[in-house]
Amino acid sequence: MQETAVRDVPPALGNPALARRLAGRRPAVFLDYDGVLSPIVARPEDAVMSESMRTVVHDLATRVPVCVVTGRDRGVAQQLMGVDDLAVAGSHGFDIWTPTRGSLSDAYVARYTDLVAEVTERLRDETRGIPGAHVESKRASVAVHYRLVDPADRDRIAATVRSVLDDYAGRLKLTPGKMVYELGPNVDWNKGKAVLYLIDVLGLDGDDVVPIYLGDDITDEYAFRALRDRGIGILVGDPDDPEVANRTTAAHYALASVDDVERFLATLT
Template sequence: MRDILLFLDYDGTLVPIKKAPELAVLRASRRRLLERLSRKAFVCIVSGRSLADIQKLASIKDIAYIGNHGLEISYRGREWIHPKAKRIKPVLNNVLERIRQKTGDWPGLLVENKGLTGSVHYRRLAAPLPKKLRDITEYEVQLRSGELKLTEGKKVYEIRPNVDWDKGKGVQELIRWLDIKQPALRIYIGDDQTDEDAFRALDRHDISILVGKRQDSYASSWLPDVAAVWKFLGALLPMIVPPPFKKHRDRGSG
């Protein structure tokens, strides 16, 4: 049997998107399901959040985590940070501070510094998104376009180091760490525009699942919402050949 590598986006995939990012906590029963899955398959949570944040929120031991859209990876005590992104940190801090200064009195706006990237969340902004916010963010990022770039998520502007790196490249980097003898089946589930990079990094023998609908997605299949993702994961669990069977089979052939 092929090994299964399961890559799961977090917000909008494992938890519904909350107005306050800190409220997106995993339910205990769902955490247990992921723990059980991780004993039969390789499990990795992939997020735009910082590594520290996503590890704390998901709070599952012995699985892999990819944070900051692929720029940070942690697995079994090994930690990796994209070297160029690390060098750009002071520039990012400065740009986020300037955006904060220009928007400080806007109720509901959250400018979040995630270490290697920044997020300007406007989900809780009382008034409809003022064009001014986009203009300010674009302007400030443009001033440092050699180091930074702007991308858009769901009700959020993401300010990221201008490096050729994304969730897909993070996934590929992590797979290189694993000692996999034969081609594994990779499953990636995600809802965001940034997950498209990971969908693209897979090939036709893998399974890419978009949560929700989007036109022109690279995903090969889709699920309607977070509840459907958990139904899928629950159905997947008993289907994976448990390790004792694998050991038995290995003995038989050797």
């Protein structure tokens, strides 16, 4: 799989090559949430989508298919967006819902409810004494955020996560993110597979449709790779940000910020 240093990825805004790829075809737009529709914030619950972004996304969704694919719990993502009529794949694509078909994954998610609840309780118990640690419970996974944890204590978070993974070997997998550890059922599923699944079930696999995926995190690389030869991947992130600068990516184009995402989506309407 071909990957490129982030600093060498061409910009998406005003790019004539990208315009040519879209000419005469209908985009189907897949969007990560944090870092794409809302800036990364210290407290996850503060990542509310702006009114202007909400307007742009709403207008776009009246013209082309729009789906949100996020590590967030599906219900939480819908609440933060203030939009409930878009297809959403929460928990890294594990929990899928569409406005026309409802949940496509409830029965599957239910298999892991007890496991996730048990792991969530343990992580809360073992991180309770670490200032700034935040355990986010989701339907299909649990996230341990450490952005607000003192750097001297972050090794304690990592050690706790490793201990849990060891004790649940074979049953859990770790999905790393920006200042967060995500633990979920050890199944072969990710954002890329979720996007391909949505393309199929929503009837978006025609030659007249070009899937576009916008994401900022390591987990979004699954989607960029999945669409490498059949769609367009757009990495969102400041190339001067240390969390981005040292990465390589399978994305075709880049946008530097959430503001640029808003401008780009407006060009698709």
